[in-house]
Amino acid sequence: MWNLKDKKAVITGGTKGIGKATVLEFLSLGAEVIFTARSEEDVKVFESELQKEGHKAYGLVSDVSEKAGMEAIVSEVKKRWNTLDILVNNAGINIRKAALDYSEEEISKVIAINMTAPFELSRNLYPFLKKSGKATIVNVASVSGSLDTNTGSPYGMSKAGLVMQTKNLAAEWAKDGIRVNAMSPWFTQTPLTEGLLEIKERIDPVLKHTPLGRVAQASEMANVIAFLAMEKSSYITGQNISVDGGISITAI
Incomplete structure (x- = not known):
């Protein structure tokens, strides 16, 4: 059971960072994967x-915040498998600004991609997840959904909403054999954070207040996502697992 052999999985935002690491982890554990991204070249x-390495991996160009992108994912799942065991809602964005500096469009964009898109994709793929009988959804949230991390209010708001969405769907869909959990990363070495991690005055306080004293690697997040997708975690649902080096347990 410590594998994902023959499991069918969709992973959004799958060409970079945590998403890419998750694709690689799932494939190494025997899963078939449809991964999405907005960049056609990256896909x-x-x-x-x-x-070329012999993996059963299929790329799909899709913007999960747009109806056409959502429909493309549903169509691909229906055509290729007509069932779905695992959905990883990983695609996300951030726009770092002071609260008063955001435009309405920027606020809407962050919330649409980080919170609304996972909800709509989960709803659209629900028939295929139910058909599996033992399906799992893993939402990639953030420590910023429960703590102020100076990363922008809309981002924190969207991730907090994603955590609550996780709990609600876990309760509602348990009867259908669908488990729903969230994984909340702390600072992780990814293309989304590389610019920020190079700013000494930003990263030094992060390292100082993180008990493990370092940022995470994307593979460390992928490992937890894979566990939550496995049948080994079959009695875990509605939970938000903080993979944060201990930052959430200390006040100083």
Whole structure:
């Protein structure tokens, strides 16, 4: 059971950072994967690399915040498998600004991609997840959903909403054999954070207040996502697992 052999999985935002690491982890554990991203070039290059290695991995260009992107994912699942065991809602964005500096469009964009898109994709893929009988959804949230991390209010708001969405769907869909959990990362070495991690005055306080004294690697997040997707975690649902080096347990 410490594997994902023959499991069918969709992973959004799958060509970079935590999403890419999750694709690689799932494939190493025997899963078949449809991964999505907005960049056609990124999708083609990654898909080619994986298929040359003999993996059952299929890339799809999709913006999960748009109806057409959502429909493309549903169509691909229906055509390729007509069932779905695992959905990883990983795609996300951030715009770091002071609260008064955001435009309405920027606020809407962050919330649409980080919170609304996972909800709509989960709803749209629900028939295929139910058909599995033992399906799991893993939402990639953030420590910023429960703590102020100086990363922008809309981001924190969207991730907090995603955690609550996780709890609600876990309760509602348990009867359908669908488990729903969230994984909340702390600072992780990814393309989304690399610029920030290079700013000494930002990263030094992070390292100082993180008990493990370092930022995470994307693979460390992927490991937890894989566990939550496995049948080994079959009695875990509605939970938000903080993978944060201990930052959430200390006040100083």
